[in-house]
Amino acid sequence: MHVSIVLFTADLRLHDHPPLRAALAAADAVVPLFVLDPAIEDTGFAAPNRRAFLHDCLADLDASLRQRGGRLVVRGGDPVTQVCRVATETDAREVHLSAGHSAFAAHREERLRAALERSGRRLIVHDAVTVAVPPGTITPASAGHFTVFTPYHRHWESTSLRAAVAAPRRVSVPDEAIGEKIPSRTATGVSPALPPGGEGPARAQMTAYWRKGLDAYDDTRDDMGADATSRFSAHLHFGTLSPVELVQRARRHGGAGALSFVRQLAWRDFHRQVLAARPHSAHTDLRTQHDHWRTEHAARADIDAWREGRTGYPVIDAAMRQLREEGWMHNRARLLTASFLTKTLYIDWRIGAAHFLYWLVDGDIANNQLNWQWMAGTGTDTRPNRVLNPITQARKYDPRGVYVHRWVPELRGVDAPRVHEPWRLPAPARAALHYPDPLVTLPDGLIRFHRARGKRP
Numbered sequence: 007m008h009v010s011i012v013l014f015t016a017d018l019r020l021h022d023h024p025p026l027r028a029a030l031a032a033a034d035a036v037v038p039l040f041v042l043d044p045a046i047e048d049t050g051f052a053a054p055n056r057r058a059f060l061h062d063c064l065a066d067l068d069a070s071l072r073q074r075g076g077r078l079v080v081r082g083g084d085p086v087t088q089v090c091r092v093a094t095e096t097d098a099r100e101v102h103l104s105a106g107h108s109a110f111a112a113h114r115e116e117r118l119r120a121a122l123e124r125s126g127r128r129l130i131v132h133d134a135v136t137v138a139v140p141p142g143t144i145t146p147a148s149a150g151h152f153t154v155f156t157p158y159h160r161h162w163e164s165t166s167l168r169a170a171v172a173a174p175r176r177v178s179v180p181d182e183a184i185g186e187k188i189p190s191r192t193a194t195g196v197s198p199a200l201p202p203g204g205e206g207p208a209r210a211q212m213t214a215y216w217r218k219g220l221d222a223y224d225d226t227r228d229d230m231g232a233d234a235t236s237r238f239s240a241h242l243h244f245g246t247l248s249p250v251e252l253v254q255r256a257r258r259h260g261g262a263g264a265l266s267f268v269r270q271l272a273w274r275d276f277h278r279q280v281l282a283a284r285p286h287s288a289h290t291d292l293r294t295q296h297d298h299w300r301t302e303h304a305a306r307a308d309i310d311a312w313r314e315g316r317t318g319y320p321v322i323d324a325a326m327r328q329l330r331e332e333g334w335m336h337n338r339a340r341l342l343t344a345s346f347l348t349k350t351l352y353i354d355w356r357i358g359a360a361h362f363l364y365w366l367v368d369g370d371i372a373n374n375q376l377n378w379q380w381m382a383g384t385g386t387d388t389r390p391n392r393v394l395n396p397i398t399q400a401r402k403y404d405p406r407g408v409y410v411h412r413w414v415p416e417l418r419g420v421d422a423p424r425v426h427e428p429w430r431l432p433a434p435a436r437a438a439l440h441y442p443d444p445l446v447t448l449p450d451g452l453i454r455f456h457r458a459r460g461k462r463p
């Protein structure tokens with residue numbers, strides 16, 4: 007009997023899964039395998055929200071496979087060792103895997119290929135499973151990867167995508183493939199309003215958004231109170247939705263909302279091709295501005311106030327509280343809180359990125375670190391010294407104070423636009439709010455930043 011293994015990683019779905027389709031086409035039986043890697047736990051990357059979401063995804067994938075006559079085989083340990091063991095136990099000839107784009111994924115792939123080859127087996131890596139357009143597909147004439155989004159996007163738009171593949175009807179798993187118990191979600195340390203993970207919820211959300219959200223996306227995507235973006239990010243991170251399928255469906259749907267949505271998916275691919283070409287950008291400046299950032303030691307009180315949502319700037323505090331409560335934050339709010347930390351408080355972007363990575367259910371090395379670098383001015387933004395003003399931005403993107411009222415209950419009695427500047431209230435009204443004064447005034451923050459970057463204030 008010809009057996010193949012499909013090693014699931016960031017592609018926890020059955021719809022549009024080329025490695026699974028290829029394995030099923032070639033073999034009589036397939037082992038759908040997921041390995042819980044303790045190295046991911048050790049690096050701190052498996053933070054409580056993502057761990058809980060992952061456990062949902064695994065349970066959902068197992069249930070979908072069982073509906074098709076199969077099951078998910080889960081093992082704990084080093085992925086290379088476990089894959090090789092399962093290959094020996096089931097006499098599998100080859101292993102199918104989706105390409106990953108981080109240094110971690112590249113190293114795992116390299117080790118796996120070498121280990122399999124030693125026992126006469128093959129590793130088959132499939133592209134365009136976790137991205138729409140894989141890194142390296144489109145490159146500028148003069149360099150190996152794009153460093154500016156606009157030209158990248160022009161090429162990305164005209165790149166043809168592979169056809170999405172249907173979910174299999176039957177999956178036959180050999181009896182020899184023995185797994186461990188699939189862990190179930192625990193609540194410890196998890197954000198209270200964390201949504202459920204898994205392909206089932208993801209596809210239901212996709213159908214609902216196509217019906218009700220997509221057409222208005224372009225008009226509402228920056229409205230923090232409307233909360234009208236897709237919230238697909240965690241599903242894209244864990245691969246319970248396929249980027250190729252999303253782009254194709256959105257293009258078929260058509261209209262300004264769908265086009266604008268597809269553009270955001272291009273940002274995702276853009277960051278992945280930067281990370282693939284410059285793996286160190288996960289931790290070091292892509293384009294240094296020679297910053298001498300304030301660090302954890304020097305700015306402890308400011309960092310704690312930012313993390314806990316008590317900076318005295320309502321829109322910043324609302325965002326930081328949403329992050330803890332939901333394990334997610336609106337994109338406009340991510341931009342504002344990142345600008346506030348790096349530019350207004352002049353604190354190292356890595357401190358902010360680490361806090362986001364701890365809480366975000368969609369926390370993703372490429373998207374998180376490179377968006378942080380973009381906002382810190384050390385990444386791919388062509389205007390590295392741009393500073394977002396939290397008051398004017400709040401007035402524009404939360405004009406009625408809906409977002410602030412939702413997350414900062416102390417300010418619920420204060421109307422917009424004053425809710426964005428509560429320090430302007432008369433002293434007795436202000437005292438009654440029990441809301442902190444601003445950590446720093448915006449002009450003082452700006453002067454510090456401009457001096458640090460060697461600009462005239």
Ligand code: FAD
Pocket residue numbers: 227235236237238239240242243267270271273274277335336337338340341344362366368369370371373374375377378381
């Ligand atoms: P939508 O607006 O509905 O967009 C659809 C999809 O497009 C998103 O799900 C996402 O996959 C992709 N996308 C949208 N905006 C971006 C962007 N700027 N860069 C890359 N992809 C994008 N996104 C993550 O997935 N993980 C992160 O860890 C992450 N950290 C961020 C940190 C900072 C400081 C900033 C400014 C942005 C970060 N983003 C991150 C990007 C973006 O904020 C989120 O993808 C988006 O808010 C998720 O909400 P949504 O799914 O409703 O997005």
